[in-house]
């Protein structure tokens with residue numbers, strides 16, 4: 077036995093003296109030794125600019141490399157300092173390197189030289205002036221379908237109504253850029269949803285914002301059946317309400333099972349009291365999430381999905397990341413990190429993206445499209461359509477900077 081061990085030791089010793097992988101030079105290098113560092117934008121906030129609202133930020137990071145240009149992942153950048161230069165002024169940015177400002181302009185960032193050599197050029201970031209939109213209040217009526225034979229009790233109605241009112245509150249955060257977005261282009265859209273106070277006749281609703289529909293347990297046989305029923309029984313004037321049908325309706329249609337949907341305002345120039353289709357949102361009862369409500373109302377307000385086939389900008393918004401959704405699905409990676417049509421990596425944050433995503437962001441370009449829709453659409457509860465409460469402020473009255481900074485405080 078002892079003899080065998082001795083032989084083994086000799087073999088091991090012989091192996092050690094030779095590099096078995098001479099074509100992999102890093103085997104012989106100390107890979108953790110930092111040769112140089114450089115500054116980069118963090119992948120989460122990779123963007124050309126940032127909106128100067130004091131809330132959005134761009135995140136920078138210090139990347140370290142060894143002699144062979146291989147990244148040193150465990151480099152500690154906590155003591156590094158970044159010098160920022162703008163309009164002749166200088167200041168320093170310390171870890172974590174998050175830059176936000178309320179002053180528009182060009183900002184130049186550079187790693188302050190320390191004992192480790194710094195490589196590469198400065199990073200330039202443009203801070204864009206925020207656009208302040210007059211708040212537009214849109215009353216929402218949820219038509220809540222009870223699909224069972226037994227009518228809902230008052231306490232059941234209370235809990236449905238409590239949940240839907242919370243849903244509106246969460247969705248309002250999405251529309252106001254208060255959902256914690258990491259996108260430097262995130263913007264307040266000016267939209268504020270509100271649980272409708274009155275029914276069609278003007279009488280106060282017992283449960284604000286909710287119209288309970290008792291189906292008596294009868295089921296719908298097709299999407300058409302459901303929509304015919306809805307059109308006749310619970311489609312309130314779209315010039316006064318945003319209609320949201322909360323139902324299990326799509327269970328009869330395997331293609332739509334579990335899905336929610338909405339209609340685009342294709343009939344922007346319409347002249348009758350009602351649009352030709354069910355202009356509103358069908359929200360599936362089993363997936364009644366606030367991000368889904370914001371997504372579907374986004375469609376109603378003329379926003380398209382951010383993704384497409386990369387032949388053109390899918391949503392015509394230059395400040396959202398476009399990517400090839402079919403390719404993404406085929407890869408089955410289902411990562412929140414995606415690759416844009418222009419091959420840049422980004423973290424998905426947009427509300428008009430499919431998951432996985434943070435789904436908490438509308439950008440400035442999207443907000444501008446929404447505002448255009450509010451101005452032109454014939455079937456939204458806006459001032460244009462005689463709905464005086466469509467805007468909380470008169471045309472002459474503009475939100476002030478103070479109002480914006482109040483909002484900024486809310487997020488902290």
Ligand SMILES: [Zn+2]
Pocket residue numbers: 371375381
């Ligand atoms: Zn969609």
